[in-house]
Amino acid sequence: MNLDFRQAVPEDSEWLFDTYRRTMKGFVTSAYGWDDDSQKAGFAKSVRQGSCQIVTCKGNRCGFVHWDVEPDLVWLRMLCIVPELQNKSIGSAAIAKVMSLSSYLQKPLYLNVFVCNRAAYDWYSRIGFVEIENDGKVSTLVLAPSSSPAPMETHV
Template identity: 30%
Template structure:
C-alpha cells in the first residue's frame, strides 16, 4: 500500500469538511451539541489558519491531516481517516512520520483528543503518547521524544509547503 500526502488546496475544502463532520460530529454532539453554522465557521477558520494535507492510499483519498506549525512546536489538529482504512496501520505510520519530521526540525509535537473518544486515546497511547493535561472535554497528549526535540538545536526547516509523506505500509 502506498501512502502519499499533499498540501490541500481550495477545491479540497468541501471534501475535508465531509471527513471532519463524519468523524467528529458524534463526539461534538455528545459534548456540546452540534450547531451546524458554528461548526462550519469554526472549521473554515481552522482550515484557513492551519496547514491541511490530503492523505491518499494508492492514489485514492482516505483522509486528511491538519497541522498548526509555529516556531516553537507543532500541534496535530486533525488526523482523520475514512472508516474503510482504519486499523490498517496507516494512522500509526502517518503519526510516526509526523513525529519524526517535527523532531528532526527540533520542534515538539502535541495533540488533543476528545475525552469521549476512548478509541482515539487508546490508539495514541499504543503509539507511546501520554496525557500531559486534561480538561472537561479534552486530553492533551505528548510523546516522550518531545523532550529531545527541543534540545536538538536543529535548523531543518518545517514549513507547510515542504511537509509531505510518501511511504509504503
C-alpha cells in the first residue's frame, strides 16, 4: 500500500473529529462516558498542539497521526485509522514515522492507550512499548530503548 502523509489543514477539522469519534467513541464511553460537545472542544484544542498529519492512500484520507515534541520526549497524542481500513498496515506506517522522529531526536516516545482497547494495547506491546503507569482506565506506555522503527509485522 502506497501511503502519503500531509499536514492537516483547517478544512480537515470535521473529518478529523468524525474519524476520532468513529474510532474512539466506544473506548472513551467505556472509560469516562461520551459527551459530543465536550469531546469536540477537547479534540479541537488537542489538535491545535503539536503536529497532526493525515495519512492518505491514492489521495484518499485513511487516518491521522498526531504528536507533540516536548523538551525531553515525543508524545504520541493520537493514532486513528478509519475503521474500514484498519488491519492494512496503515497504523504501522504511521507509528513508524513517529518512532523514526523519536529516534532521530534521541528522545523517548510516550503514549496513552485505553486499558479497554486491548487490540491497541497488545499491538503497542508487540512493537516494543512497555507500560510504565496504569490508572485502571488509561495506561501510559513508553517505547523501550532497544526498539527501532523497523517494519512492523502486525497491523492496526
